Amino acid sequence: MFGIKMGFASLTLGQALMILVGLGFIYLAIKKEWEPYELLPIGAGMFLANLPLTGLTTQPSPELGPGMAGVLGIILKYGLYTWTLLPQFIFFGIGALTDFGPLIANPRAFLLGAAAQIGIYSSFAGAIWLGFNIKEACSIGIIGGADGPTTIYTTGLLAPDILGITATAAYSYMAMVAIIQPPIIRALTSKKERQLQMKPMLRPVSKTEKILFPIYASIIIILMIPKSAPLVGMLFLGNLFRESGVVDRLSNTAQNELINIITILLMLGIGASMPAEKVLHGRTLMVLFLGLAAFAVGTAGGVLLGKIMSWLSKEPFNPMLGAAGVSAVPMSARIVHHLGHQENKKNYLLMHAMGANVAGVIGSAVAGGYFLSYFQKLF
Amino acid sequence: MKSKMMLRRVFWGCLVMAWVFVFYSPVFGQTSNLPPAAEGLCQELFNLLDQGRLKESYELTSPGFQKLESRESWHGRMISERESIGRAQSRRLIKVEKTSKFADLPEGDYLVAVFETRFDTHPDSVETVVMESAGSGKYGLVWYQVRYNMWPEAVAIIGNGLLLVFFIMSLLAVLTWLVGRIIQTTAKKKAAAEKAEKG
Numbered sequence: 154m155f156g157i158k159m160g161f162a163s164l165t166l167g168q169a170l171m172i173l174v175g176l177g178f179i180y181l182a183i184k185k186e187w188e189p190y191e192l193l194p195i196g197a198g199m200f201l202a203n204l205p206l207t208g209l210t211t212q213p214s215p216e217l218g219p220g221m222a223g224v225l226g227i228i229l230k231y232g233l234y235t236w237t238l239l240p241q242f243i244f245f246g247i248g249a250l251t252d253f254g255p256l257i258a259n260p261r262a263f264l265l266g267a268a269a270q271i272g273i274y275s276s277f278a279g280a281i282w283l284g285f286n287i288k289e290a291c292s293i294g295i296i297g298g299a300d301g302p303t304t305i306y307t308t309g310l311l312a313p314d315i316l317g318i319t320a321t322a323a324y325s326y327m328a329m330v331a332i333i334q335p336p337i338i339r340a341l342t343s344k345k346e347r348q349l350q351m352k353p354m355l356r357p358v359s360k361t362e363k364i365l366f367p368i369y370a371s372i373i374i375i376l377m378i379p380k381s382a383p384l385v386g387m388l389f390l391g392n393l394f395r396e397s398g399v400v401d402r403l404s405n406t407a408q409n410e411l412i413n414i415i416t417i418l419l420m421l422g423i424g425a426s427m428p429a430e431k432v433l434h435g436r437t438l439m440v441l442f443l444g445l446a447a448f449a450v451g452t453a454g455g456v457l458l459g460k461i462m463s464w465l466s467k468e469p470f471n472p473m474l475g476a477a478g479v480s481a482v483p484m485s486a487r488i489v490h491h492l493g494h495q496e497n498k499k500n501y502l503l504m505h506a507m508g509a510n511v512a513g514v515i516g517s518a519v520a521g522g523y524f525l526s527y528f529q530k531l532f
Numbered sequence: 533m534k535s536k537m538m539l540r541r542v543f544w545g546c547l548v549m550a551w552v553f554v555f556y557s558p559v560f561g562q563t564s565n566l567p568p569a570a571e572g573l574c575q576e577l578f579n580l581l582d583q584g585r586l587k588e589s590y591e592l593t594s595p596g597f598q599k600l601e602s603r604e605s606w607h608g609r610m611i612s613e614r615e616s617i618g619r620a621q622s623r624r625l626i627k628v629e630k631t632s633k634f635a636d637l638p639e640g641d642y643l644v645a646v647f648e649t650r651f652d653t654h655p656d657s658v659e660t661v662v663m664e665s666a667g668s669g670k671y672g673l674v675w676y677q678v679r680y681n682m683w684p685e686a687v688a689i690i691g692n693g694l695l696l697v698f699f700i701m702s703l704l705a706v707l708t709w710l711v712g713r714i715i716q717t718t719a720k721k722k723a724a725a726e727k728a729e730k731g
Contacts, residue, residue: 212604234604259713260705267701274690281686284679290686313608362715369711370704377700422673430600434636512701519700523693528616 159432163205167429175199175424181328188328191301191420195321198225198424210425225310225425232422233309233316239419240306241383246412247302247514248367249404251482255508257362258355261462262474264504267511268458269478270520272297272451276443283439288312291524293440296323296516297447299330299481305423306384307521311528317427318437322444333445334452338476338492341456346463348497349471355504363396374519380529381522388518451479455509477506480513565628570643570671574661578674582619586610594664594672600638613678618652623659634662637674641665654680 178196184188202210202225209223212230222230232239254261270522277294286294292308296319307314326333336345367389375382394404452475459475473493477486486506493500566574573592580589587607590598627646634642649661662675 174662195592212602214602214604248647257708260708263701263705263708269700270697271694274694278686278690281682287616287682287685287689288614290682291689312612314605358712359715359719362712365711366708369707373703373707374700378696515704516697516701519697521692523696524689526691 158206160205165429167203167433168203171203171429171432172200184282188324190298190416191324194417194420195424198421201225202425202428208422221413221475225421228422229425232418234313237306237309239415240302240417240485241387243302243412243419244384245387246407248388249395249407251392251511253366253392253511254358255355255504256365256511257358257366257525259505259508262508265455265458265475265478265509266516268475269451269455269513270298270516271454272447273520275450276447279443279446289315292319292444294447295521297451298520299327299448299479300517303384303517303521306504310525314431315440317423318432318440320423322441326448327481327484330481330488333448334476334485334488335492337449337452338456338473342454342472344496346472347492349469350497350500351469351471351502351505353501367392378519378522378526380525381518384518384522452476455479458526471502474506474509477509480517482509482510482514486510566645569669573663573671573673574645577661581614586614592673594666594674597672597674613676616655617678621650623647623649634675656681671709
């Protein structure tokens with residue numbers, strides 16, 4: 154009609170369904186404000202990628218002529234699959250935004266950040282049991298780290314076929330922290346434990362400590378797990394920019410313009426990595442279920458270690474802090490603070506929980522780096 | 533009596549020889565149930581995969597399949613299936629069946645060949661090759677998959693991974709505490725010295 158080939162006749166049922174899912178994401182982002190910075194561009198990428206005959210997701214290749222690759226295909230190829238640049242730059246921005254002060258003031262929180270990674274390994278085992286191969290299982294397990302960029306980076310390198318769905322699961326569950334975590338925390342702690350009042354303030358952390366931390370932490374982690382360097386290195390580089398106090402313009406750019414631009418590209422790419430034929434099958438439901446289980450077990454792991462630490466600690470130690478060890482920053486820290494405050498109006502757990510929360514970011518990057526190092530002969 | 537004993541020896545001899553034949557069969561074992569063109573395709577595929585020429589295996593896929601999956605995507609899948617399991621030591625055809633539906637593939641006339649394979653690292657693997665008729669007796673490849681007992685490897689990953697995460701995080705905790713103590717003590721001493729100087 155009109156001398157051109159229109160898309161209506163080529164639209165498949167699967168594509169129509171994925172367009173609806175994309176529109177659903179946009180609705181959730183706008184109406185419910187669920188992770189809008191992530192879900193809005195993911196939804197847009199999803200519906201654009203599933204419109205037929207556009208060529209938007211055609212990836213550049215030597216066989217194609219100039220101008221034949223689509224914009225989403227270029228983002229996918231260079232941003233996520235081949236160069237994997239985008240998640241690394243997101244980590245740079247996160248580093249510039251993160252204050253590790255609460256963690257430096259209370260280093261015990263590192264252990265909570267480690268315990269919450271148990272969810273990653275439990276879902277890894279679940280994925281193997283359900284018939285996924287080892288690399289796919291690693292990518293599914295990492296959803297439990299509740300860390301979008303780590304999930305994207307690990308999956309992009311190990312199992313690009315399930316990238317879209319693991320990334321979406323990670324961001325969706327992060328948006329649902331307030332629904333997932335409280336019942337688990339309540340089930341594993343008594344009212345008395347939740348009421349435990351901690352010192353409202355942590356000790357002040359000097360500028361020297363804040364500058365030294367990203368330096369020695371990155372050296373130790375990268376020497377032990379070299380393949381974690383792209384994530385850990387960028388995270389701590391961003392943080393060094395922030396804490397040094399001498400490159401404010403660069404730090405501000407990393408915290409604002411850069412992370413915003415990268416977020417647009419990354420989330421559009423994630424949405425575009427979900428064409429109907431890759432998503433609409435039973436395995437997707439399994440990935441979603443395993444991701445949720447990873448998140449729940451991670452929360453439980455953190456709380457259980459919190460209980461042990463509370464039992465061993467001389468000073469009052471609220472075990473709920475363990476739940477903040479999953480790295481959904483700052484939502485899970487806020488949830489812990491809110492629950493503590495609900496039980497005891499004198500309780501101010503936010504800064505303590507933030508320590509565990511940023512430890513979780515490091516913990517999930519370490520866990521992701523371990524998976525990548527295990528398969529290092531690939532790179 | 534003698535002939536009975538002789539017969540027994542022959543029987544046992546044959547059994548041992550048969551067992552040796554099965555056990556030491558060449559990399560490509562029984563393929564009698566496969567049509568010659570499909571057998572040739574499997575042999576060609578296994579040669580490429582065993583030599584690590586994973587990307588080249590895309591050339592064996594059917595033209596229809598190539599419209600559904602790009603070379604890069606196929607290569608990625610082959611890396612994920614084969615990269616870490618090494619070469620095949622032996623391979624035996626255990627099942628051949630025709631089907632119209634397989635995994636996520638669109639409906640069609642598929643020939644599924646299942647092989648029991650001993651790889652360097654995984655002696656109890658199962659390889660599945662799915663082919664579709666490309667007309668005039670020829671076949672094109674549409675699917676390849678290896679499955680093996682992953683639990684020993686998975687348990688090692690879980691154990692080592694958890695241990696490493698806890699070790700690194702504990703090390704960072706101790707180091708951060710130590711650095712904090714040193715800096716706090718130094719600051720206190722400096723403040724005390726300044727106070728003494730002023731005093």
